Amino acid sequence: MTPVLRFAPSPNGRLHLGHAYSALLNGFLAARLGGRLLLRIEDIDLARCRPAYEAAILEDLAWLGLSFETPVRRQSEHFPDYAAALDGLRGRGLLYPCFCTRSGIARAVAAQEGRAGASWPRDPDGAPLYPGTCRALPEPEAAARIAAGAPHAWRLSLAAALRAAPGPHSYLRFDRDGGEGRVAADPARWGDVVLARKEIPTSYHLAVVHDDALQGVSHVARGADLEAATDVHVLLQALLGLPQPRYHHHGLIEDEAGRKLSKSLASRPLAELRAAGATPDSIRERLGFGEDGPRAGGRS
């Protein structure tokens, strides 16, 4: 089977050096594995994503010398796909509607902390785990609120999900040199995650596992900031009966000397660097991409 890789930016701003690293790494891995390279535009957040940013992303990637298969998948054109996946989970009793506001959740967490005299558990991103306020809402009451037009998200009931897919959950990681290893996944550390937001009929988690499976993605190379989210993705793949790609989570980008780029440098837009005289070669060099791919550094 031909490996399939993808670069999946969100058009909510210009590409910066950090994105360039991820895109170049995917290009390098696709070439090394003899695989295909896809581009996916992750624009489910219609309030923040702009066609002009997408056009700029395509321009920046072409300038870097990367080419992708067409057609490019644009997630905003596929909301019905994600709705169908949600329907399936809902029909199995794995989702519940959540009417909470951000401040309501903060108040519930503070109340719990007051009662317990201890801090409430946090997810890997540092946000408090959902305290479960809406989990216990009687179904007729929830249905009445939905019928009355109350804004609501859909959360995955972690307990029900783990009954349906008990695990133990894990995934294969791959590294740039062909090594592989199994990584234990612990979806419980995320609690009852949101799978469809109030203002967006899906979520990053749902759309990404759906699309990786639909597009036959076999190797996901993305930033270490998404490493912990893989635990949720693995659970969703088990629940939805989707194949599981291998994962590589690259560390902070480094310069040609193997030093970590500062956050401010990593977030410099490519367009700005280009205007200041950078060339695709100088960008590659700056990011440590030699003739034979990226130099040392980055985690697998």
Ligand SMILES: [Zn+2]
């Ligand atoms: Zn709620």
